[in-house]
Amino acid sequence: MSFYHYTIFPLEQFLAFLLSLLHGITGSYLLAIILLSVVVRIITTPLEKIAHKSVIKEQAISSVLTPQIAQLKKTFKGEERHEAIKRLYTRYCYHPVYAVRSMFGLLVQLPFFLAAFFMISESTAIEGVIVPLIGDLGQQDKLLWGVVNLLPFIMTGVNLLALYSTPHFSKKDYIQGVCIAFLFLVLLYSSPAALLIYWTVNNLISLCKNFLSLNFFSKKRKFKVTKKEKKVAKQSQEATLFWQEESHYGQILRLGAYFFFFFALQEIICLLAIEGWETIASKKVFAFSGLSLGLTIASLYAKKAKLKFLILLLLCVFPVTCWAYYLPRKPYHILNPNLLAIVFLLLASVIALLSRVKQHNFNTKEYFLYTLLASLVGFVFHWSNNIDYLSLETTSLYFIIAIILPLIFCTLTFAFLCNTSKYIHLEGIGACCLLSFLFLPTVHEVLIWNNYLAEYALLLSILFILISFLLYKKKETIYVFFGIAILANSFSGFSQIISSQKTNQQTNKTLAKRLNFTKKLATDKLVKPNIYFLIAESTPDLTTTEQLGVSTEKMTGLLKKYDFKIYNSTYSLGRNSLSSVSTTLNLMKGIKGKSAARKVIARKINAGDSFVNRWLQTIGYHTVSAMKPFMTGEYNYYDEYPGSLSAQKQIQWDFFKIILQGIGQREFKFDIGFNNNSDSNKKTDSSQKNDYEQFLEEVIKRNKANPTFVIYHGKVPMHSQNSGVCREDETERYIKSYKKGLILLEKKLALLRKYDPTSIVVIMGDHGPYLRGDCTVLKNYQPEQITELLMRDRIGTLVAIHWPNKNKAAKYDKKLLLNQDIFPIIFSYLYDSPKPLSLQLKPVATFFGRTIDNGKFL
Amino acid sequence: MFNIFLMALYIVIAIPFNAHAYLDPASGNALVSALIALAGTSIYMCKSLFYKIFNRQPTSFSTDTTQLTNADKTLIIFSEGKNYWSTFRPIVNELIKKKIYFRYFTLDVYDPALCIDSKFMQSKLFSKNRRSFAKLAKIKAPVMLATTPNIGALNYPMKRSLQVGHLVHIFHAMANIADYRKGSLDYYDSVIMVGDHEKIPIRMVEAARQTKKKELVTCGLPYLDDLYRQKQDLKTIETDLNKISTTILVAPSWGNKGCFSEYGTDFVEHLSQAGYAIIIRVHPHSQIFEPDALSHWQETTSKLPNVIWDTETFGTKAMQQADILISDTSSIRFDFAFLYNKPVITLDIPIESREEYEAVYLDQPWTEMVANQIGAVVNHESIDNLSEIVNSTLHDFPRQKLKKLRDATVANFGNSAPEIVSYILKKINEKQITSIDSKIIEELHEVKQKLAEMHKEIKDLQAAQQKN
Structure with a gap:
């Protein structure tokens, strides 16, 4: 996360919300973008006024100081000159750094432009929106001979006109402005038409303002100052x-x-x-x-x-x-x-x-x-x-x-x-x-x-802020502090980059060492069926599911119907999605380092920088991921990854709503907006034409030249809302969602039976549904208060596998207790060798003082 | 506060993450200027640090550190801006001449006082915003001198600081309290008067408003002294107008009291047609409070032959060029009459237009009473004959009356500053003595208490001895 997330990101979300609102009102994206530009200008008008005042103030003070400084430079030399200038600044309560006031206008304009830039550039909603004359709003316009973009030139023309009509500009300012207008033309030449329209309208408003300030349209008003003054005086008196x-x-x-x-x-x-x-x-x-x-x-x-x-x-x-x-x-x-x-x-x-x-x-x-x-x-x-x-x-x-x-x-x-x-x-x-x-x-x-x-x-x-407060009354010290802070900051940033690179190198070395193990295995019996690794969100093992009051009849029926072997009382060594899936894929327990760093590494593993993925790639598998960005972050090491799909984008479009929803649910944790239990997410569900579900279906249906490994992470049934508060109908909501999950699962299994019946299909819950206790991580619970059900409600996971050759599988899957056992067994199956079983981890899950060891609750 | 803002700005600039930076034409210039400013700041800071570390020789300005530590005990002169510099210049010069440390606070970046680099004068610029007024409302000083009426009044943004021991008002023109808005001097402790004629109106207003009696002292008008000095300095004038005929200076006041608001600009047109050369010089407040009206007046008079608008900071040049002045309630009438010994035509402004002013408490303002003594008075009935009145006043008005009136009303003409400074010093000393007195009294009180306790102890001891 960069500084962008503190500054531009919220604005970007706000603009996205405004755009969707305006689109809702007008029904046209072209109009919505034009109106968005107008609305943004209206919002920033007071800020622009203040910025303008600051600029005027700076100009005034500089007009007074410049001749005096010139005179002092003539009169004095060395320290005397410096002291005289210092005294001059003191008299005018000025410091040379105040000259940055001239940048206030920029500070007002720039964040909104950047927010609009990111919002429009990343928007999938305007992609494919065709507008008469212009064409696709999400693409370059190519209006001149089908090759050259016209809109950037229109934008530059308006910019130059706006520049020319700006009052109080010196020749130097004009030259600078023209250079920057052309620079901007180059930078934005290949931008989507929507962004160019937004910015052209923005500059058009500037142009109109300039004309207005030049009194082209101003009306003469009568002199009524005294009455106004009287009113103000009266109010202030009161x-x-x-x-x-x-x-x-x-x-x-x-x-x-x-x-x-x-x-x-x-x-x-x-x-x-x-x-x-x-x-x-x-x-x-x-x-x-x-x-x-x-x-x-x-x-x-x-x-x-x-x-x-x-x-x-x-x-x-x-x-x-x-x-x-x-x-x-x-x-x-x-x-x-x-x-x-x-x-x-x-x-x-x-x-x-x-x-x-x-x-x-x-x-x-x-x-x-x-x-x-x-x-x-x-x-x-x-x-x-x-x-x-x-x-x-x-x-x-x-x-x-x-x-x-x-x-x-x-x-x-x-x-x-x-x-x-x-x-x-x-x-x-x-x-x-x-x-x-x-x-x-x-x-x-x-x-x-x-x-x-x-x-x-x-x-x-x-x-910075705290120290600036402390030094508030000592002006000179604060500037010294500026210098020290710049040095410290640069050094610190540099050391951060080095340390993150070190961690990466160490991880890569470990992985390389472990992959040497795979080279020692005999490949004469190696088979390469397609493998589908379907992660079912928050799905516990069937016994736990029953104990939680959720009927497993349909699930059992479904799994039996599609010839799955169900493993009983299975659990995971990780209690959340990130840790559970990453340990399953990497066959290593735990990740060293700080909490935030651990998350980064876990996301990298889930994104394919894992032992399992690398191994499969080594033996010729084409690996495909259909994981949501929450699991993978910004990384990808699979051969095929569709990136952020529309479902995720849709969530961004609904961001404002999601914020409200999150606040409403009294939580702001990661699963806001992902919670399908809420009816308000219908919109997200209905817009699934490019969703991961569809992507998975396409992968299942396609003819595969190479053996393929597909990893998929579903959205349903989804756990409790993770707020630390159990809602009254938490279980009912889960059941409803569980049923929905079954429908989606059946659809997938039917497709698999039809298009890829000889593949290995793994259905694995990543963790439990968190329906009991505090519906969260039992942080304030004493070990003696934690029961087996509470443990399994959190770490109990469903594991069911469809084996093409059941007898062969039976040789290796006797000790399947953990999610983390799945891949050692699959590799043993592929190589028809018990050696990969040595990669199995100890089935010991400890959770706030209580342990499940080898399937037994201690 | 600004530092905090700078710090926030710094965070935006200095944190080493992706800048996501794009430039747009309108703000590119600003960015370039800001970068130059930052570079300049770095050089300035480095220089400051360098001289601080490597050169510890005291400069002529840093010798007297006691004044810096005792800054709160020095006089404050508060000015609203450059227009009042004429009032303060003689006083400031006198204070520096006498080597008296003082502070000068101004609200105007263009105030010439800020150019003065003297170790006795600690100048400071305040912005015209509420934050500055809030700061000013907390300043500490034994005495503060100001021309600003209405300090502390309900409808005025600047409040009187409770930590100012004595607030002294000085007139900034040949005006009197009648021309001020209501409550103008309510929070002042004393008033430096131009002449004794100002005493009665001030007392009348005090009685009407039931405010405390202020200390009144007659010292003169430094503003007039400064104009007099300027007049002496300005010996030759480049003539802007063709000196074909008589030159009239038209100088309206602003707002309701202004003759342009009351009579319009038709009379200027008539005078121009009559062949007079005319200089128009409006009150500086017109630009601030009635810009629309001002531009209208400028538009209607700009086409007239032999009419020019004077925008100089000081009116010395215009007054020197003019043979006669037409004005209303403006105090420029007296500047013109007293300094140049030339007649003035006063355009009468009805008293109803002055409800907001202290004039309503007075039977007839002094300025109106003496209007006839400096020239002629014209009202709505006689405005059409203005051209003839100008002619007759120029030829018939006895000029010696003007000098006589000046000597009777303006104390210490040409040299009022020494007396004003000595009065201020007296007040500062009084305040300091008062604070010393109160300390002595406190100490005496403590000693008394201790004595009483000792006396009691002795009595107890004696009683105990008697019992034994």
Whole structure:
């Protein structure tokens, strides 16, 4: 994970969401892209204004300083000159580094452009979308003689016009601008048409703005400044009076009101994400909104002003909401009294809060405090629901992020808010909600998913910010710190690269040594049937399945029907997908190194850098992978891999929805959006035309010139939602999904019987469904509390194999207890030799103080 | 705060990951400039570090470190911008001449005061934003001198710092309290008056608004002194206008009090047609608060023959060129009359237009009372005869009346700064003495307590001895 994930990634998701929304509204991708460009420009307008102000400020100060510095350079020399310039800077409260203010405009524009670039470049949705005149939006336009792209030239033309019409540009600026316009033409020449349209529209808006600023269309207005001034003066007079009168109690109560309002919003999002509108009536929302309103009024009472208005509001709204709330629930209708009650109460609390905030004077400390606390509310909310997953180290990191992100946000928005807005607190809190929602997936990726580099970058950022805080009042020291930080950072980054290369080299050496073993085996009896390794997500062995209250009748029937040998009471040495599959494929227990590094290596193994895959490739197998990116990361070592398929892409398109869903499920762990138990994923399921399922079917059906090894990881039945909270209907949901899995499995088995009946087919569960205990990793359980069922609910796995020659298989598969035994037995079968069985691992699985040894629970 | 922002910016730039960088034409220039800036910064920092480590010879500026540590105990001069430099220049010069350490805070990057490199003057630029005003509301000083009316008032962004011992107001023009907005001097402790005639209006406003009585001291008007000095320096003038006829300077005030807002620009047209050369010089606030109206006035008058717009920072040149001034409530009338001894025509502005001003508390503002003494007064009824009134005033108005009025109303004309500085020093000393006094009182109190305790102990001992 790179710095991109902190900055551009959330924006990219936001733009993707906007595009899908606009496409939903307009029904046309061309219009959606044009509107997206317009919307982005509207969103960035206030930021652009601030950036423009900074540029103007820089220009002004430079116009004053330049002649003075020139004069000082004439007058003084050496240290005296330097000291004189230093004094000059001190008088103007200036530092040469402030000249980067001229880059503020770029800082506003660039992230959005990059986000759009990545979003459009990687989008599969616009691929194949044909638009009149332009053609395929996902491809180069080739409009001139079918060879040359026209859109890049149009874009450059608009750019040059926009540049030419920019006011206050010097000759040097124009030359620079023209060079960059042509550079841009080269860079974007072969980009998809959609991106060029987006950027052309963006520049077209700039062009129009320039014309407007040149007064081409401006209208003369009458002089009405005094009235406006009077109004402003009156408002600020009220504000000052209000602030002066307010007591500390009032402030504390108001703070409470903001928090409960925020909680109410959180709950609404939960409801929206999980339950949908039809059941949106929650006592929590009601209670939180009521508390927010009540505290607002109480805070007003503390100040003894404007009380009547809000009491009146409460008197009007409260009985109505109470009456509506206690009515029996009715089927969903837009005028559902429950819904109306919530809306009324929320509105009331919004009005109350606004009436409080509107009259509030701006205060820097308060702004920082409220914003920080508001986002902490969100972060604590999510942390408390994921407490079992977060180690002490990660928790501290998580909370440091929770502080740093709002602080950076505050710092960046400070200038904007203090100049324009009166609704500081609500804006701060609202923005923080958005910030925390947008950044939570990023944060979770940083903490859970990917490699240590991300954590390193994050820690470094945190260090910078903290130290900058400490040095806040000592300006000179901070610049020295800049220098040291650059050196430290460069050194650290360099050492990280070297150490990661070292680990890679070591892994490769070990693998090479182990592969020498395979060369010693006699190949005279070697057979090479096709091998299908089908990993069934969260499918335990049949005994455990029965014990968990799930009927195995159909599964048994299906496996018998297709001539599978079922192995009883089998389990895995890994308790999650990554570890279970990687140990199965690599025939080695455990991976050394830090947690994040282990994950990277496990993903590499799953992506084919495994003993099994290399071995099979050595003996002439064509290896094919149909694994989701979660299992493989960005790596691939198989001969054939379709990459990220549309199903995964689709998930990205639905990202915003998934974020809400994840928050709604009170978790932000990896399986949000992958959970087929949720009905809201219908869209993802229905768009399977390019899914891994289809890919697998194609592979099964094709004529194979070489023996083929296919690895496939299914999505169903899927385990519990991994939130640390067991839902009431967890088992029912699993059963429903289990049935769905059976249908898909039968489809595959039928195809295999038809097109490849002599192949070895392995069906293996990667781990259990996590339906008992805390529905997660039993972190707070004592060893004596852990039963065999709880263990097998987590590590129990189904193993069933279809052997072309049962008798031959029977010679080797007597000791199949583990997932990790599968490939030693398969290799023994292929070579017809017991030697590969020596690769079998000890069947000892230890789990929080309890062990299953050789199939027996100790 | 800015450092934190810089730090965030640094993180974006310095962390060694894939940059994902693309340039676009509109922002490429900015990027190049920023890179140059960063390079410049690095050189500057290295130089600073180099001189810090290898050269420890004290410079002429770093000798007096005590002033840096005691900065909070020095006088503050607060200026809104370059337009008030005329007021402060004589005072600043006097303070430097007397080797008195002081601080000068300004809100304007173009303030000429920032160019002064003196070890006695610690200048600092503040931005015009709420953050700066919040900072200013917390500054510490025994005395702060400002021309800004309404400091601390409800409708003004700048609050009075509670840590400023004594807030002194000084007029920045030949105006008086009537021209200020309501509550203008409520938070001031004392006012340096131009002349004694300003005392009564100030007391009347205090009574009407029920505010505390301020200390009033008559020292003069440094602004007028500075203009006088400029006039002396400016001996030869390059004439912009064809000196074919009489030159009229039209100088409207801004907002409701401005004659252009009240009478429009038709009278300029009539005067131009009558063959007069006209210089128009608007109030600097017009550019800020009424830009649309200003551009309209410029448009309507630009086509007229012999009319030019003066945009110089100081009006010295324009005033020197003009034979007569037409204005409204603007204080430029007195600058013109007192410095150049030339008559002024005042265009009357109805009192109803001044509800927001302190003038409503007064029977008749002083400036209106003396309008007839510096020339003629024209209202809506007589505006059509302006050309004739100009002619008659130029020829008939007795100029000696102007000098007489100046001597009666402006104290220490041409040299008010020494008196102002000595008053400020007196106030600083008072504040310091007050703080010393309070310390002595505290110490005395402690000694008294100790004595009382000792006395009690002795009594107890004596009682115990008696019992024994």
